[in-house]
Amino acid sequence: RATNARVIEHQQKRDALHERYTKAMQGPDLAELKQIIADEEIVDPISGTKNWTDVRQFNLMFSTEMGSTSEGAMKVYLRPETAQGIFVNYLNVQKTGRMKIPFGIAQIGKAFRNEIVARQFIFRMREFEQMEMQFFVQPGTELEYFQKWKETRMKWHQTLGFGAENYRFHDHEKLAHYANAATDIEFRMPFGFKEVEGIHSRTNFDLSQHEKFSGRSIKYFDPMTKESYTPYVIETSIGVDRMFLSIMCHSYREEKLDNGETRVVLLLPPALAPTKLAVLPLVKKDGLPEKAREIVNNLKFHFNTHYDEKDTIGKRYRRQDAVGTPYCVTVDYDTLKDNTVTLRFRDTMEQERVSIDQLQSIIEDKVSITSLLKKLQ
Structure with missing residues (x-):
């Protein structure tokens, strides 16, 4: 070559x-x-x-009019991002929270874009839910923190367990007028690699513009350097709808089993699964439903627990597989004798006998969001 x-x-x-x-x-x-x-x-x-x-x-912002009469109406725009509220109030947060730079402020809310092509299911919509964090840093250190947040955010996505090969960075060559570095985290959707999160070094553009047009100083006084300055900002911005779509696309499976049957399973990361545990009495008699209800009542305060007694145990397992429930507990006649249950794992369909007293400790750490956050340390 x-x-x-x-x-x-x-x-x-x-x-x-x-x-x-x-x-x-x-x-x-x-x-x-x-x-x-x-x-x-x-x-x-x-x-x-x-x-x-x-x-x-193309105009990517939606315009409308605000005012009780058409003559006195003022043209306004629906927000294309959630960041500006953070910039306007960052000094209030810093002072009331006694924060020192570097620190971040996160927000979730609706945003609106006048998309040119809005025909990609929920990947590209005109009204969508956006999560953004603005991380305020000392001028001159922004590219260092930009690199740090690139690594941290990519690590977060890969912690979900969908495979590092399904993620990649796409560094921007044409930068927005306010940025000095920008990249996208792209995920392999069924229709190709697509952006799920943007990471930008926005310099001090937003804060300096708010300061300029408001006529009020919003500089930060640094107690370490004894100087006041306008912070630089690193932004991480992720679309909730796109994140949801990427998770659903990768989690959905139709698996061929050894007995020739096919099961539909949603391999959601346990920390993101809406229901963490399903408790299933083997039959609807002989005190098994009552024992199952007792287990549900003890565990429902720790994580979302579901009770199901309809149909055969096999059909109930399949229902829980299809909605992504990571664990199922079967209460049978031996449970009444030795206080143990059968714990079934969604991904492998393996089963093991465990004590009821151990259920919380076995399941809680695996299904808690803290289990993901610990991996980022």
């Missing part, structure tokens, strides 16, 4: 085109972008046509 003349020629052409494209995007030079499409003879993959419209800027 390093010496082959044809490979070198192709690489030089690619590099030249990439440099030309990057320059046009940074402008943005829309006429140049149209010319690149024409020069490279790019065709529509479906129709094969080269008859492209001019390259245009």
Whole structure:
């Protein structure tokens, strides 16, 4: 590859085109972008046509009017992100919480984007739920923390157990006007690698703009350096809907069993499963339902526990597999004698006999969100 003349020629052409494209995007030079499409003879993959419209800027914000009368109405925009409320109030949080930089503020809420193509199920919607964190740092350290949060957020995603090969970074070449570094964490969806989270170094743009137009100082006084400055910000932004979609896509399985049957199973990470444990009496008589209810009443304060006594035990197992319940407990006649139950594991379908007194300690750590957070240390 390093010496082959044809490979070198192709690489030089690619590099030249990439440099030309990057320059046009940074402008943005829309006429140049149209010319690149024409020069490279790019065709529509479906129709094969080269008859492209001019390259245009699209408005990604929804506008509306606020006011009781049309004459006095003021044009406003639905928020395309949840971050700005954090920026406006960051100093209030810092002072009341006695925070020292670096520190972060997280928020979840609705955001609205006037998407050009909103036809990808819940992956791309005009109204969506967004989780964002703004991490305030000392100027000059932002790229160090940017790298740190890249690693931490990727580690979080991989901790879910979906395989490191299904995640990758996509570093931005065309940066937003306020950023000096940006990357996306992409997940392998059924329709290809797609962004689930963005990580950005937003510099001090947002805070300085709020300060400029409000006329009020929102600088942070650093007790260590004895100076006041406008903090730089590292942002992590993740779409709840996209996260949900990635988890559901990877968790859903139709498994062929040794006996020829097929089971539908949702291999949700136990910490994210809505129901952690199902308690199933073998039959609806002879005191087994009462014993099962007793187990449910003892454990329901620690994690979400479900009771089911309808149909055969096999059908009940399949129902719990389909909704992603990690553990099932079967109460049988031996339970009344020795206070033990059969604990079944969703992923392997293996079963073991355990004491009722051990159930909480066996299950709680595995199904708690803290079990995921501990892996990030």
